[in-house]
Structure formats: C-alpha cells, structure tokens
Amino acid sequence: MTTYRMATTNEREECIDLANFAYHLDFETLMPKAYAKSVDSSAMHKVAVDEKGKVRAQVAVFPEPLTVCDFALRTGYLGTVSVHPRARGEGHMKVLMNMWLEELRDTCDMVVLYGQRQRYEYFGFTLGGVKLKYFVGEANVRHGLRHVNDNGISFKPLFEIEGAEAFAHSINTSRLAYVERTVEQLPLIFNTLHQRALGVLDHGNLIGYLVVNEKGDEISEFAMINAGDILRTIKAYREHSKADRISVYTPEYENSLNEILGSITEDYVIETSDMYHILDFANVLKAYLTLKHKTSGIVHGEFSAVMDGQPITARVDANGVTVERTAAPDAVVLTKQQAQALLLTHQSRYMTVNAPVGWFPLPIFWYKIDKF
Structure with a gap:
C-alpha cells in the first residue's frame, strides 16, 4: 500500500x-x-x-x-x-x-513551474508570461557601438568581490518586481541551473552584474545601477566572452534595458516565461496591472468577469489601478483555463472577451536563477 x-x-x-x-x-x-x-x-x-x-x-x-x-x-x-x-x-x-x-x-496566490505544456494543463497550469530575447552579433557591436567607450569595464566572478552579496541584494529589491532572495543564500541562488554570476567593474568599482550560462553566450539577467552603462557593458562583454552571438533575456517591464537593447541588437523575439496556476485572481491582477500601468502604460477602462468562480472588477483611471472582488451582473464567466489564457497569453487578443485593449497579457516573468 x-x-x-x-x-x-x-x-x-x-x-x-x-x-x-x-x-x-x-x-x-x-x-x-x-x-x-x-x-x-x-x-x-x-x-x-x-x-x-x-x-x-x-x-x-x-x-x-x-x-x-x-x-x-x-x-x-x-x-x-x-x-x-x-x-x-x-x-x-x-x-x-x-x-x-x-x-x-x-x-x-500563484504556483509556477516549467514543464511539458499538455502534461501540466491537466493540473490547471497555463503556458504564458512574457520575456524578451535579444540577439547581439559582431556587426551590431562594430557598427552600432562604434562610438561607445568601454574603457575601464572588466568582469570578475561576482562573489569574489567584497560586498557583492549586499550589492546584489540591493539591486534585486530595487526592482518593481522581484522574487525574494535571502542574502545568505545568494551564492547558491546565483548558481541555479549552472548559471554564473559576473560582477561588472568600472575601473575596479562594482557597477552591476550579469548572470550568464556556462558557454558565456547567454545573459539571463542583466543588472546595472545606471542605464548609461548598459551599452558599455554589452560592448565589453562581447569581447570578454569571445562569443559570435550573444542572447540577452529581459522582462517586459524593464523599460530602460529594453529601450537600449532594442536600439542596437540584430533581432529580438517575444517568448513565454513559464507555466502558471493562479489561485487568487484578484491579487495577481491587481499587482501586475499596476506594474504594467507604471511601466509600458495601459489605457483607462474597466473589466469585469467571474474567473474560475472568483468575481472580479478591475478599473484603470487617473488614480491608478483598483480591483474589487465583485462582478457586474452581465460579467463574462470564464473557466480557469480561459481566465489564465486571457491574463497570461497573447491569445487574449483573439478571444471573444470584451477587455480593454493592451491590458493583457500581464507582464509576468521569472529570472532563470529564481526557477526551481
């Protein structure tokens, strides 16, 4: 038994x-x-x-x-x-x-995983979220960054640098959205899935860090104190890595990083982030609509629905985002999978649901080292 x-x-x-x-x-x-x-x-x-x-x-x-x-x-x-x-x-x-x-x-409020889509759909998970993937090649650096001065930029294993734990913790908690990373566990967290953390130094001063794969041709986390150092770091890192082509992953809500990378990279794609099982739709909707409102911006409007049995009315106006746990009498009724498809995927634009344009998908994203 x-x-x-x-x-x-x-x-x-x-x-x-x-x-x-x-x-x-x-x-x-x-x-x-x-x-x-x-x-x-x-x-x-x-x-x-x-x-x-x-x-x-x-x-x-x-x-x-x-x-x-x-x-x-x-x-x-x-x-x-x-x-x-x-x-x-x-x-x-x-x-x-x-x-x-x-x-x-x-x-x-929400359970996250990464796995085969249909297997976990049986348990109420939906493939979704948003991450951007940029591609940087030799020509992009040679032409797009020819006037960028990367003098003084160097790289060193992050946790060999004095004060790195406090520095990395401070950057993480300064983000608009972040998974909690305890200071004591940071060296272990940053090695998740065989990633490596590199401190970015400017004439010996720590100004940011990169999380890269074993080959060094993929940056899964690009964290800088000042946006003005992003292009200098890209130029210096491509020379440091010796990779012909570098991929950089970013969340949709990192406005400065996306604006700067989009100005010089060869190409980019928009991908799903993980699979999600939302347990409290009101809490998730309130948090991520607010994030989208503060970053990429969304139109004013109202949306009411019953999501997996949970009544919700969301409003965006000059005062920001409000979410109530009530629904209008004529609110659309959605199953769990329908509700998650609306909130989490680009398929929302094809659904026959009267939602304000551009509200969905929500910008949910998980950094690679926060995965499990």
Whole structure:
C-alpha cells in the first residue's frame, strides 16, 4: 500500500537520489539553493512511499515570496517531479500534484513551474508570461557601438568581490518586481541551473552584474545601477566572452534595458516565461496591472468577469489601478483555463472577451536563477 505524505529529514538523500536517477542529472549542483549539502529541503517534498518505506515518487514546491509594485504575492515554484521507473503508470504524480494544489489553495496566490505544456494543463497550469530575447552579433557591436567607450569595464566572478552579496541584494529589491532572495543564500541562488554570476567593474568599482550560462553566450539577467552603462557593458562583454552571438533575456517591464537593447541588437523575439496556476485572481491582477500601468502604460477602462468562480472588477483611471472582488451582473464567466489564457497569453487578443485593449497579457516573468 502506498502512503502519500511530506518527506522527513531522514529522506533528504533519498529524494535527491530519486531526482538524479529520474533526470540523469546532479541536483546538488543543478539546484544548490535547494539541494546543496548545507540545505535540508526535505520539508518541501510530498512523497509517495511504498510498503517497504521506499520513496517511489515526489513533487516539491520551493517557496518564493514575490513583491510586485509593493504588493506582496505568495508564490511557489513547483519542481523535482520525479517517479521511479518501476513505479510509473501507478498514478503517483497525479495524487501528489493534486495534494499540493489543494494545500496551496488557501496559502498561495500563484504556483509556477516549467514543464511539458499538455502534461501540466491537466493540473490547471497555463503556458504564458512574457520575456524578451535579444540577439547581439559582431556587426551590431562594430557598427552600432562604434562610438561607445568601454574603457575601464572588466568582469570578475561576482562573489569574489567584497560586498557583492549586499550589492546584489540591493539591486534585486530595487526592482518593481522581484522574487525574494535571502542574502545568505545568494551564492547558491546565483548558481541555479549552472548559471554564473559576473560582477561588472568600472575601473575596479562594482557597477552591476550579469548572470550568464556556462558557454558565456547567454545573459539571463542583466543588472546595472545606471542605464548609461548598459551599452558599455554589452560592448565589453562581447569581447570578454569571445562569443559570435550573444542572447540577452529581459522582462517586459524593464523599460530602460529594453529601450537600449532594442536600439542596437540584430533581432529580438517575444517568448513565454513559464507555466502558471493562479489561485487568487484578484491579487495577481491587481499587482501586475499596476506594474504594467507604471511601466509600458495601459489605457483607462474597466473589466469585469467571474474567473474560475472568483468575481472580479478591475478599473484603470487617473488614480491608478483598483480591483474589487465583485462582478457586474452581465460579467463574462470564464473557466480557469480561459481566465489564465486571457491574463497570461497573447491569445487574449483573439478571444471573444470584451477587455480593454493592451491590458493583457500581464507582464509576468521569472529570472532563470529564481526557477526551481
């Protein structure tokens, strides 16, 4: 008989071993913020245990408090979905996923994951969010940045620089939207998914940082104190990396970064960010409509709907954004998947829903090192 419960401290290594076996990866190096030897993450796992006490399947949720325009959102990143090969087809993943979602219903505003679309649509997740990907090539630097002076810009592993933890923490919390990163865990967080953090120095002074992949040809997080140093850093980093072509990911709401990168890059694409399961539509809508209003801007208007049984009326006017937990008598009624498709995807423009132009998709974005 299979028992479904939270993992115990004694099962920490068994949970890691199962994940390593299922994915053929080393989770202690892939995800050190959760699985480094100094971290006991057993309490984040719901497990299926057989009659011999062996863990046969697991699903974990990494708590990630989120701040968006001073609104605190309770979010969690779901991952490490693992089933032992000899236990596949027995329904363990379905039970554990549903246990988590039921538990989080009253304690979380939104659950995030990255995985195969149709598999997780069965559990109420929608592929969406917005991230921009820019491409910088040799010709872009040679012609577009020919007058940019990058003299004095250098790069050094971030956490080899004195005061780097406080610096990186300050940059993160100064953003309009950020996942909480504790200062003590920053060196582990910045190594998530084999990323590397490079401090950007100007004549020896720390002015920003880049989070890059192992090859050095992808920047997943571009963080500078002053926007005026972005092009200098791009020019210097391309020479430092020796890469023919560099990709840079940005959230839609980083106005200065997008404006500057868009002025010189070869091309860009708009991609989805992750998969999302919204539990409290009013809280998520209020936070991210406010973010969009403060950055790219949105037209004044009103939208009323019943989203997955939750009545909501949102207004944008000269005073900003307001969201009420009531709906007009003639409000459109949307299922969970319909509501999330409207809020999270570019498919919203094709839906027969009378929403103000440009409100959706919401600019939800997760940095790579905040994934789990």
